[in-house]
Amino acid sequence: KNEVEQSPQNLTAQEGEFITINCSYSVGISALHWLQQHPGGGIVSLFMLSSGKKKHGRLIATINIQEKHSSLHITASHPRDSAVYICAVSKTGGATNKLIFGTGTLLAVQP
Amino acid sequence: EAQVTQNPRYLITVTGKKLTVTCSQNMNHEYMSWYRQDPGLGLRQIYYSMNVEVTDKGDVPEGYKVSRKEKRNFPLILESPSPNQTSLYFCASSYRQGGYTEAFFGQGTRLTVV
Numbered sequence: 001k002n003e004v005e006q007s008p009q010n011l012t013a014q015e016g017e018f019i020t021i022n023c024s025y026s027v028g029i030s031a032l033h034w035l036q037q038h039p040g041g042g043i044v045s046l047f048m049l050s051s052g053k054k055k056h057g058r059l060i061a062t063i064n065i066q067e068k069h070s071s072l073h074i075t076a077s078h079p080r081d082s083a084v085y086i087c088a089v090s091k092t093g094g095a096t097n098k099l100i101f102g103t104g105t106l107l108a109v110q111p
Numbered sequence: 112e113a114q115v116t117q118n119p120r121y122l123i124t125v126t127g128k129k130l131t132v133t134c135s136q137n138m139n140h141e142y143m144s145w146y147r148q149d150p151g152l153g154l155r156q157i158y159y160s161m162n163v164e165v166t167d168k169g170d171v172p173e174g175y176k177v178s179r180k181e182k183r184n185f186p187l188i189l190e191s192p193s194p195n196q197t198s199l200y201f202c203a204s205s206y207r208q209g210g211y212t213e214a215f216f217g218q219g220t221r222l223t224v225v
């Protein structure tokens with residue numbers, strides 16, 4: 001079983017819809033990251049959080065440490081939000097504290 | 112502007128022909144790493160470096176080499192590329208390893224080995 005699981009794997013939405021992407025993890029973490037990858041583009045960091053909630057524009061990220069779960073919400077979605085969204089955790093313990101990645105959620109927002 | 116720069120962005124090569132993918136960061140970060148991204152598998156760590164002259168294997172190091180002679184540069188070397196190394200590669204850097212530390216990623220290098 002993967003240490004970081006995302007759902008759904010694929011998501012199609014109509015412009016203007018509210019979108020939620022979920023991430024569950026099974027390891028101890030010091031931080032959780034939400035990343036965005038546009039087709040043919042690089043990876044950019046959207047959020048890094050260790051508790052509570054963060055908001056940037058139309059994007060909101062929440063984390064529940066007790067339940068080991070995070071959500072990324074997009075309000076008033078737009079076609080330019082179409083991308084792969086990746087959840088990653090900074091894993092604690094072990095020989096190295098490294099990033100563990102989910103397999104990503106492919107979001108397509110149709111006009 | 113803070114950035115991680117990879118070159119080349121696209122590369123098609125033949126089996127066995129040595130190649131190097133360069134990575135440079137301008138943020139004075141200590142920690143750098145290389146990942147490969149394959150469909151259904153997500154990002155997997157190839158090698159990482161915690162500082163100059165300090166490198167170690169990640170999860171999928173076979174067939175790759177790295178070096179860290181300067182803090183800003185962390186090249187990925189494929190001595191004898193094979194078709195199973197066809198993938199999308201990302202270099203990343205951060206102030207330190209793990210913890211509450213933001214990671215910065217390069218634009219990616221799409222490598223095809225024929």
